[in-house]
Amino acid sequence: MAVFQELTEVMSLKSVIFDVDGTLADTETQGHLWAFNRVFQLWNLPFRWTPGVYRELLKISGGKERLAYYLTQHPKYRQLTPDEIREIYELKTHLFKDRVWSGAVPLRIGVHSLVVQCYEEGISLGISTTTHYDNVEALLSRHFGSQWTRMFRAIVAGDEVPKKKPDPAVYFRCLDQLGIKSHEALAIEDSQVGLKAALQAGIPTIVTMNTWTYHQRFTGARAILTDLGTSHTPSYGRGPRGWGRYQITVDQLRSWQSL
Ligand SMILES: [Mg+2]
Incomplete structure (x- = not known):
């Protein structure tokens, strides 16, 4: 029994x-963080996120929310409009998928x-x-x-x-x-x-x-x-x-x- x-x-x-x-x-290091920094570069934005900064930002759920939060914490940078943030996020998502397809993740x-x-x-x-x-x-x-x-x-x-x-x-x-x-x-x-x-x-x-x-x-x-x-x-x-x-x-x- x-x-x-x-x-x-x-x-x-x-x-x-x-x-x-x-x-x-590890989609964060190889994918999402890489894609965010690539978009910042393409948009000529004056900042990049280090792994240390990104670890803190991961407490904020959602990519758009994360970027908006970062800007409120850094008022010295030009504040982006919600439309700009949406556009940046769409490009970031596109780059992320390309990167996954390339085998980099x-x-x-x-x-x-x-x-x-x-x-x-x-x-x-x-x-x-x-x-x-x-x-x-x-x-x-x-x-x-x-x-x-x-x-x-x-x-x-x-x-x-x-x-x-x-x-x-x-x-x-x-x-x-x-x-x-x-x-x-x-x-x-x-x-x-x-x-x-x-x-x-x-x-x-x-x-x-x-x-x-x-x-x-x-x-x-x-x-x-x-x-x-x-x-x-x-x-x-x-x-x-x-x-x-x-x-x-x-x-x-x-x-x-x-x-
Ligand atoms: Mg997880």
Whole structure:
């Protein structure tokens, strides 16, 4: 009886839901920050954002809002009109997608192999993100080819829900589209706001931190790791049973999710 119970619990992982920015890829350093600075250059604006400045600005949700906030903090620069900010943001989005298509934004360590393994083992894949759908499409089709639409069964982007993360709405909608319950899923996130959103939706969550988020608190995460790891380059971090080196496979996720 005990063995049967253990088996059914171990078998209960049905879906893995990924965040995009910072989790699938370091889109901030390689994509968004690069694109913002490129537009500032093209518009002959007298400032550029360093990684340090950008880390602070990431507390502001949304690209247009971020630029507007920066200008209010720096009154010595010419203040841009809302139309100018919109125009800058549109060009920035265009440059970002071009950059993704060029291959300059690689997937993080272990992401490709875990996605493929989930797909092959019938674990459905979902995306829950506050970024724009076009950005998700560019990143996934660049790295998984035209079959990405078959591989990812549910894509819920930020503009589809009224409130962005840490509100759990984006996760609730993803669970709905996947047709599963929260305990049958496992979320992978890179930030505190993302972790909060997933946990509020009742989904066990693994955090793969990065240079933008390593200083944040990840209370409630099932594991906190440097990345997903591969057999050659295992990740390091704290799993449910302690510190160690890990390569995140479907079996590993099953055992952590059923705890
Ligand atoms: Mg993120």
